[in-house]
Amino acid sequence: xxxxxxxxxxxxxQFIKDLGxxxxxxxxxxxxxxxxxxxxxxxxxxxxxxxxxxxxxxxxRGQYSIHAVSTIPxxxxxxxxxxxxPNLQAASELCPNxxxxxxxxxxxxxxxxxGVIISTPLYLHAPMTLDALxxxxxxxxxxxxxxxxxxxxxxxxxxxxxxxVLYFCMQRMFDEKYIxxxxxxxxxxxxxxxxERCYWxxxxxxxxxxxxxxxxxxxxxxxxxxxxxxxxTELASHQLEVCCWAKQLVPESVMGMGDIVFWKDGREVYxxxxxxxxxxxxxxxxxxxxxxxxxxxxxxxxxGNEGTMxxxxxxxxxxxxxxxxxxxxEQLIGQIGNxxxxxxxxxxxxWRPETKEKYNxxxxxxxxxxxxxxxxxxxxxxxxxDEILSAFCQACITGxxxxxxxxxxxxxxxxxxxxxxxxxxxxxxxxxxxxxxxYMKFS
Amino acid sequence: xxxxxxxxxxxxxSSMMSHASLMGIMxxxxxxxxxxxxxxxxxxxxxxxxxxxxxxxxxxxxxxxxSEVSKINKIADHQQIRVSDEMxxxxxxxxxxxxxxxxxxxxxxxxxxxxxFHEHNKAVSxxxxxxxxxxxxxxxxxxxxxxxxxxxxAAVHQCFVDFGNSSxxxxxxxxxxxxxxVSIENPFDAGQTADEISLRDMALSVSGNTPSYSGHIVHPxxxxxxxxxxxxxxxxxxxxxxEVLSTVFLIAAESEKEQLKKSFKIFDVKEYNF
Numbered sequence: 180x181x182x183x184x185x186x187x188x189x190x191x192x193q194f195i196k197d198l199g200x201x202x203x204x205x206x207x208x209x210x211x212x213x214x215x216x217x218x219x220x221x222x223x224x225x226x227x228x229x230x231x232x233x234x235x236x237x238x239x240r241g242q243y244s245i246h247a248v249s250t251i252p253x254x255x256x257x258x259x260x261x262x263x264x265p266n267l268q269a270a271s272e273l274c275p276n277x278x279x280x281x282x283x284x285x286x287x288x289x290x291x292x293x294g295v296i297i298s299t300p301l302y303l304h305a306p307m308t309l310d311a312l313x314x315x316x317x318x319x320x321x322x323x324x325x326x327x328x329x330x331x332x333x334x335x336x337x338x339x340x341x342x343x344v345l346y347f348c349m350q351r352m353f354d355e356k357y358i359x360x361x362x363x364x365x366x367x368x369x370x371x372x373x374x375e376r377c378y379w380x381x382x383x384x385x386x387x388x389x390x391x392x393x394x395x396x397x398x399x400x401x402x403x404x405x406x407x408x409x410x411x412t413e414l415a416s417h418q419l420e421v422c423c424w425a426k427q428l429v430p431e432s433v434m435g436m437g438d439i440v441f442w443k444d445g446r447e448v449y450x451x452x453x454x455x456x457x458x459x460x461x462x463x464x465x466x467x468x469x470x471x472x473x474x475x476x477x478x479x480x481x482x483g484n485e486g487t488m489x490x491x492x493x494x495x496x497x498x499x500x501x502x503x504x505x506x507x508x509e510q511l512i513g514q515i516g517n518x519x520x521x522x523x524x525x526x527x528x529x530w531r532p533e534t535k536e537k538y539n540x541x542x543x544x545x546x547x548x549x550x551x552x553x554x555x556x557x558x559x560x561x562x563x564x565d566e567i568l569s570a571f572c573q574a575c576i577t578g579x580x581x582x583x584x585x586x587x588x589x590x591x592x593x594x595x596x597x598x599x600x601x602x603x604x605x606x607x608x609x610x611x612x613x614x615x616x617x618y619m620k621f622s
Numbered sequence: 623x624x625x626x627x628x629x630x631x632x633x634x635x636s637s638m639m640s641h642a643s644l645m646g647i648m649x650x651x652x653x654x655x656x657x658x659x660x661x662x663x664x665x666x667x668x669x670x671x672x673x674x675x676x677x678x679x680x681x682x683x684x685x686x687x688x689s690e691v692s693k694i695n696k697i698a699d700h701q702q703i704r705v706s707d708e709m710x711x712x713x714x715x716x717x718x719x720x721x722x723x724x725x726x727x728x729x730x731x732x733x734x735x736x737x738x739f740h741e742h743n744k745a746v747s748x749x750x751x752x753x754x755x756x757x758x759x760x761x762x763x764x765x766x767x768x769x770x771x772x773x774x775x776a777a778v779h780q781c782f783v784d785f786g787n788s789s790x791x792x793x794x795x796x797x798x799x800x801x802x803x804v805s806i807e808n809p810f811d812a813g814q815t816a817d818e819i820s821l822r823d824m825a826l827s828v829s830g831n832t833p834s835y836s837g838h839i840v841h842p843x844x845x846x847x848x849x850x851x852x853x854x855x856x857x858x859x860x861x862x863x864x865e866v867l868s869t870v871f872l873i874a875a876e877s878e879k880e881q882l883k884k885s886f887k888i889f890d891v892k893e894y895n896f
Contacts, residue, residue: 367645367646368645370645370646485645485646506653506787507784507787508641508643508653508655508782508784511655511782512634512641512655514798515634515637515639515657515797515798516634516636516637516639518797518798519798520796520798520799520803521803522803522805522818523802523804523805524804524805524806524815525787525788525790525804525805525806525826
């Protein structure tokens with residue numbers, strides 16, 4: 180452990196400050212309880228310590244997180260583990276002082292590790308998380324939570340019985356534009372929530388180069404059902420989490436179809452999925468993902484009768500501004516700002532064929548937003564990933580559990596897995612009672 | 623969820639201008655621009671106006687089951703209902719407009735005489751069970767009249783108020799012009815301007831049909847909806863007169879229009895046929 184006096188993480192502090200927690204942020208805190216641990220008052224409680232972090236899985240995502248954790252003042256990377264030598268080598272070059280392991284169980288035995296960051300294929304999430312918690316480590320695991328509903332429940336139950344901190348990388352919960360956008364939705368800006376439309380389109384085979392054929396499943400684990408739950412857990416999980424967050428409910432049923440349409444290369448998981456999730460009140464999530472056309476990119480749209488919140492792009496649109504023209508008042512404000520005297524339109528309504536109209540875009544974060552176009556397989560800048568990592572490292576010091584994070588991950592992952600089951604069976608499925616947890620509200 | 627959508631306030635220091643808006647009020651949106659006041663003065667004015675708008679919504683919005691008008695509509699067909707002093711004044715004011723407009727302004731949309739006024743206890747009742755009060759052609763004008771009072775009390779000398787894009791109040795003038803200019807667009811031909819109107823201490827109300835919203839104004843005597851491709855604009859100093867008259871002129875006969883021009887101090891009234 181370092182003996183140097185340490186500062187608290189200034190970037191996390193600034194993030195909380197930017198969200199408006201300093202003055203009059205009570206309403207925001209109520210909607211994002213997981214951020215309560217990171218207010219300035221809480222920061223004072225933090226001892227001048229460093230969280231000693233071990234990485235389990237140092238592939239592309241692991242290395243991305245190593246870069247992020249390296250810049251966190253209250254964290255120190257002390258251990259690295261991977262069973263694929265090139266990845267371990269690359270990580271070791273990034274942190275030469277960290278001890279290396281090829282067996283994660285050995286890493287868990289080390290008393291010098293406070294918390295672990297797990298960035299491994301999905302099928303390993305549950306066993307590794309459970310082992311790490313039993314070893315007394317705080318755990319941060321990539322999404323999704325686990326490969327099966329049973330495993331999700333086992334992890335959730337283990338979490339109920341431990342005082343250890345557990346985080347899953349639901350980074351949108353720490354993404355400023357999502358937080359502010361949700362606040363706008365919940366304050367009624369877009370009216371009544373009537374639909375949710377999320378999609379993720381890429382044009383990429385989702386493969387990584389394999390040095391020798393026996394490593395195919397280890398490296399291209401995403402493509403095989405025993406290792407991965409495909410597009411749903413890799414992509415849709417974030418988006419379904421957002422849908423429930425916006426709606427403040429969990430859908431009770433799902434129907435869907437999944438196929439391998441284009442990448443017929445021996446893979447097992449679908450490369451093309453369409454699903455409809457239905458809430459008790461009839462509002463639906465329309466979800467679509469395919470990886471052989473990227474025209475539409477990635478978007479999380481929350482539709483209200485008075486407007487549309489496009490959380491992924493950080494923009495929102497108001498129904499009464501359809502037609503692409505600025506409202507009279509907006510024109511007036513622009514004119515006065517530019518010292519121009521001109522008329523503002525009133526009482527007009529224009530006829531158009533019902534193709535998509537132009538809407539006036541408004542930025543959720545005035546002049547400061549980052550758009551994730553969804554094309555990177557590793558991570559996008561400023562998408563909340565760095566903040567959630569920083570929050571985890573802080574929690575390793577304070578021992579304070581993150582509110583709602585495990586529950587949100589559980590909710591999102593089980594919905595993804597239920598979707599996969601619905602597609603495989605070709606049936607409409609209801610959320611099974613045995614996997615309902617008290618946090619989930621269906622009506 | 624809050625009862626109303628959140629109001630929004632934004633101050634532009636370099637122009638000494640504030641923009642405030644409120645969504646979902648009386649079924650539409652409300653916007654105002656205040657010029658020449660500092661941030662805290664503007665915020666105070668907006669606070670008072672927002673409170674007043676929400677209060678009036680609870681009085682006049684028939685789509686809100688808890689509003690006073692909803693209670694009247696629910697009860698008055700089978701028993702007398704005592705009304706608040708303000709509602710009493712409003713109903714009497716509607717009676718005045720009904721008389722002055724030859725029955726063309728009618729909050730029942732069919733038979734105003736079916737509303738019984740019980741003077742001794744300030745109560746009303748309906749003579750027929752199919753009668754409902756609808757302040758759709760009155761509420762925004764009434765609200766603007768109240769807001770005009772708030773603005774005057776706060777010594778705001780320049781402001782522009784847009785209520786639902788059809789009821790407009792211009793107090794004083796644009797900071798870079800001698801009035802506030804509003805253009806009326808042809809709703810049947812995108813981008814075509816039908817007229818440009820200057821307001822200085824005036825209210826403007828525009829009524830009529832658009833392709834997507836037609837036939838919402840009903841002739842109370844015939845019961846038939848007005849569906850002609852037509853707009854009417856009325857410019858007058860009283861925002862409530864403007865609101866009432868723009869609807870009335872849309873359905874009035876030529877002789878009635880001449881009479882109306884004599885009984886109200888209308889600054890300008892225009893009809894646009896498309």
